[in-house]
Amino acid sequence: MLPSRMQDLVNLCHLDIRGTHRLKEMPKGMGKLKHLNLLGFYIVGEHEENGIRELGPIDVHGSFRISKLENVNNSGEALEAKMGNKKHIHILELKWSSEDDDVVDVETERDILEELPPHSNLKELSIYGYRGKINIPRLNCRELPPLGQLPSLQHLQIIGLHGLERIGEEFYKSHEGTSFRSLEELGFYRMYNWREWHIPDKLDAFPKLKTLRMHNCPVLSGDLSAPFPALEELQIWNCEVLAYSLLRAPKLHKIYVTGFKYSMKKAAPHEVRIENTEQVQSVLEYCPVSEV
Template identity: 50%
Template sequence: MLPSGMHDLVNLRHLDIRGCYFLTEMPKEMSKLKQLNSLSDYIVGKDEENGIRELGTMDNLHRSFCISQLENVKNCGEASEAKMGNKKHINTLNLKWNPIVGYDSAQTQRDILDKLQPHENLKELSIERYPSEAFSDWLGLSRYSKMTKLSLYYCTNCCELPSLQHLRISQFDRLEKIDFEFYSRNNNGSFQ
């Protein structure tokens, strides 16, 4: 467990908790750490004081960032308050759900992913154990043309894929087909 008074370290710039496998949630009121430039991971807690909303003020985050235990996000309103689109210095984002039974509806999970839409300059995105059947529409938008890597892991309920140029998939137990629309057209009309 991280110290409960961590929110008092208002000038803290770097917090690396990689490898802290037994850490189950972040301390309360992390939103007070507005000067953070790097935060390796944010573990979403079940309470409002350490939920995903706490990320809303952390617009100075840089480089690689991971949000885990997204199953603790109760609704898309909470996810929206994380303001992921404002974090323009993050170039690699990892979104993780835990493999537990009893998620809210597939539509609720998709709405949550919709609201976690990152900024347009993101270069790498990884999504793990996403429990819904379909991904958010923003994954296939052309404005994410700077994204060079998309990795999807253990999304066992997904039945359809976003439309992309490059995609790595792993452990899609229910995937039955990749639609013709998935392939991109080049200038002469042929498919790649």
């Protein structure tokens, strides 16, 4: 553990806790360290004195991770962290680490995530373990926050959101017309209950997206026909029921596919790797390459 009187160091500016892998919670009263700008990560404790509210007065810089978000009780606590005011955070990780048998209130967990909106200066965001496990039968739809409102976001990874079933209009909402206008890399990983990715027909989004990765999304289905004008690399692994057509990706030149039903038209990529799919021939009809 860190020293219990850490909060008395009121003029502390830098606290390097890298490598403290056994650290389970933060000392009480960290919010008193109002000059602290280098912290690295914060572990949300189970008590008010070391909960997420303590982040409110701290203006951390650079890369920052918040873990054990399952200890946040409600959206009011999350709001007091004042994440939207922290304009110097450029890389942010939000991490839940609940056990599989924990019961999660879908609405509460969603509200908590919505009250942790980063500043628009954010360039990279990762979300881990947000499940929203259902405990009310009628609740069968989970939503992501409107990340399209982050104009500086360049890298986005969404990992292990087992409660998410659909991504729709709420994901793209932007006050400035173009959604995800700076995003260059987008990845979805271990999304075991994700079934639908809906992109509205006339949506202006992803103008700079170069890399799209979709790994282990076994029930995702449908067709994606939205334009990706800058897309260069596509990875789709173990998305067994997805029938995918890329019709508007003129710069696409790298495709990696495995365990996946795939068809592609109007593209001539330079590098293709296709494995464990029953529809290899339908791909090769449009690609001047040989099967791997």
